[in-house]
Amino acid sequence: MSNKSKTSTGNFFEDFRVGQEIRHATPRTLTEADSALNIALTGSRYALFSADSFAQNCGLPGAPIDPLLVFHTVFGKTVPDISLNAVANLGYADGRFLTPVYPGDTLRAVSEVIGVKENSNGKTGVVWVRTTGYNQENREVLTYVRWVMVNKKDTSKPAPATVVPELPSAVKTSSLPRPAFSSSGYEFVLAGSPFGFEDYEIGEKIDHVDAFTVEEAEHQIATRLYQNTAKVHFNQHEQASSRFGRRLIYGGVAISLARSLAFNGLGNAAEIIAINAGSHVNPLFAGDTVFAWSEVLDKHDLRDGMGALRLRLVATKNRPCTDFPYKDGEGKHLSDVILDFDYWAAIPSRS
């Protein structure tokens, strides 16, 4: 038995078949420590994930784990199997947070291959997977689709039959998960914003003003916390000869930093309940400063004093967002835009 066989080199495009189920490695118990590290690494200030007593007043047993941390954890598990040889992470769709996660819960992840399409160059292909995270009671906590461009290892292998899954452009309001928290005991003053569901208008744009400069140590610590092993984030020896010459920051770090900045303007929209779409449109590097702005794309009344905002979260690097930078005249993202993220968040009504 040679050493080659012991080391995993990840899957290549030709290794994926539609219908294939992949059970990912390294289950992970999330604890209070992950919540504290989430605050320390992203600067999150949403009261719901910061304070047990605040969450208890909203009918929860204690502060749940931030859904984005759940997302990064589940995502991280899929990397060795899905995207170790990925050229690009192309998109997300139909993400829904189905069960709140609390300190002590253990997450594992399973992916099903739902689409494959070889590119015309014959060297790469696109793979679609639906990934589902489960807790220790085998309840689904999160499900989402992502698609990645993956290298072929053996370009002589024939192209598989193309299967492109139909995906919703956004999670339908009828499919929106109910948020974990109840609005009845919600304390707006402690949450840090007086604005409720009724105060936001479709089309409204919010500049989140604040900014975070990211260091190598910060994104590496965060990405390891998520047990995400993609080499581009960690191996400067190899990255030095890459196109960028540098380590790339995991896109999830950008999402979390931008959502943390979004506190200033969306302080009560703490709980993400669905992910509609997301693209990492330009790379983020250590030393860059992340700014963010949001646009209200849609609203949906969840009743019982609760609503949902569909939000576009745009993050930039080294560019303040007072003028809401987004796309150029040809519909292409500006070069200093790094993230275009579309999600639903729950928000209580004031009344």
Added chain:
Amino acid sequence: MSNKSKTSTGNFFEDFRVGQEIRHATPRTLTEADSALNIALTGSRYALFSADSFAQNCGLPGAPIDPLLVFHTVFGKTVPDISLNAVANLGYADGRFLTPVYPGDTLRAVSEVIGVKENSNGKTGVVWVRTTGYNQENREVLTYVRWVMVNKKDTSKPAPATVVPELPSAVKTSSLPRPAFSSSGYEFVLAGSPFGFEDYEIGEKIDHVDAFTVEEAEHQIATRLYQNTAKVHFNQHEQASSRFGRRLIYGGVAISLARSLAFNGLGNAAEIIAINAGSHVNPLFAGDTVFAWSEVLDKHDLRDGMGALRLRLVATKNRPCTDFPYKDGEGKHLSDVILDFDYWAAIPSRS
């Protein structure tokens, strides 16, 4: 409703009125994770906050949260309301730690404006606030006064009536809180220092010998852990055009690093019970190396085998403290002194 109204830009000098009460946002449950991060980020080695069994032998249910971490947490909550537009953090006074904080406790903060004084330039003013931290049972855990110089937004606004609060130059010995721990089961060997209350003399100076070089990632992670949002610590894009051209390190990071260094010489003076005064006299930047020395300013017998030392903690950057660097001939702090901090710490007697 415009986007401007959703984003908080903090209070300006003219927004503060004497008597005003401000309930700060984002309550925070401190956990074992915060204690571990406190050790990892500051290098603290005080046994009382490091080991449950040690604390239990001193009559506590387990290791409490380091009072300085309590202070930074409470302080952090006040930043968005008090000092987002601050030019300078001028001082602290009359700080008292009233109830020990344990993992699982949730802290919130309330400030009362107790003084305002517009500066003669008409562009800035000094605001005094008394901040009190409460736990989830609404017990006061910490109270202190700080004063900051804050920008006016509208310089045409008339100056308010000047109110300057009377503040003690030091917490009186009769007002000193009782430390949480009892000296009866205290183990000097495990604490790492043989010196008790009776071994320290007023006027004695101690060079703490060791040093820490601070990195950007370290102070940013720490300051985010405290949910302190002051932009000067995080936004290099903006700081590049500031007077210093760099991010400023939160003064609380300097206090905690210096107190951690003070372990070597004050190993049994773990528990800070009161803060008399404190000034951040020169800025600290990433890449600087922090040294520290202490002077015993006063002693007070707390009885039952316990005493209190009033200590001046001086921290420097890039300068060892063998010669106790402090002030020049004109009473001005030397340029490599960064911190002048005056506090009371409890310390057990040997006998």
Added chain:
Amino acid sequence: MSNKSKTSTGNFFEDFRVGQEIRHATPRTLTEADSALNIALTGSRYALFSADSFAQNCGLPGAPIDPLLVFHTVFGKTVPDISLNAVANLGYADGRFLTPVYPGDTLRAVSEVIGVKENSNGKTGVVWVRTTGYNQENREVLTYVRWVMVNKKDTSKPAPATVVPELPSAVKTSSLPRPAFSSSGYEFVLAGSPFGFEDYEIGEKIDHVDAFTVEEAEHQIATRLYQNTAKVHFNQHEQASSRFGRRLIYGGVAISLARSLAFNGLGNAAEIIAINAGSHVNPLFAGDTVFAWSEVLDKHDLRDGMGALRLRLVATKNRPCTDFPYKDGEGKHLSDVILDFDYWAAIPSRS
């Protein structure tokens, strides 16, 4: 009483006597936070230390603390007494993990001096200590021998009688501690590797492929987490005038990073049960990228579906390990090899 007497300057060669017992300071309660930080700082993905449910299926009450984290914690306590004035950390021997450590356990450390030998230059000497870590129930959790070269303070002091302890070149199979976990409920798919005890052959070499670039903030945070105070890791002001001009990374950080990389190829060999030998053969600095490879040196059947692999773990800096870089023709470690570590790990059998 002068200030000198309050500050510890550590022990010098002439301070050590064979038979001397040193009880080290600062007991430490390890918690879930330390496990999370271990993952965040080292990138560990071994399921046994990551997931309570996985560990429970293996008969444990929950995920234990990674033995290497136990080692670093116990080691860290010894630094102020043993190696503050050390010139070099020369080696480890006869390390055995005797009791698993769980979140909530408190560790303390005691060392016995078991050998001294002055060097012929009269300026330094070698000190051998056996260090034992205890939990809060005074059960031994870890014992190991290390030896260090320490400066003499007073070179006029006569040399002590030379005592060189006899040490095993490796922990004997008859002395191997039983691993904590049982193989009966072990889930290979969740652990991320299909290979069991029977799949590894003596002489087999494994390139672990992946790599981590280390930042100053990362190694400093890790080394402070272990409450290891050695100045060379933290004080750039002083290191600037040292031979290297830079801070040295604590060798334990290199061990943990290499073991984390070893997951890719040794995913089921999670639990280290013994340390045979270890040398930090070249210094590691921030900015270096760590690679690793392993060689199976020996195998031992532990029965009941469990075996032990004796493994050589070699780490390099800035050099991939496809060709298993190790020593030159004269038996000297190559200049880009940083670690030569010899240990026993438990691994379940597939059948």
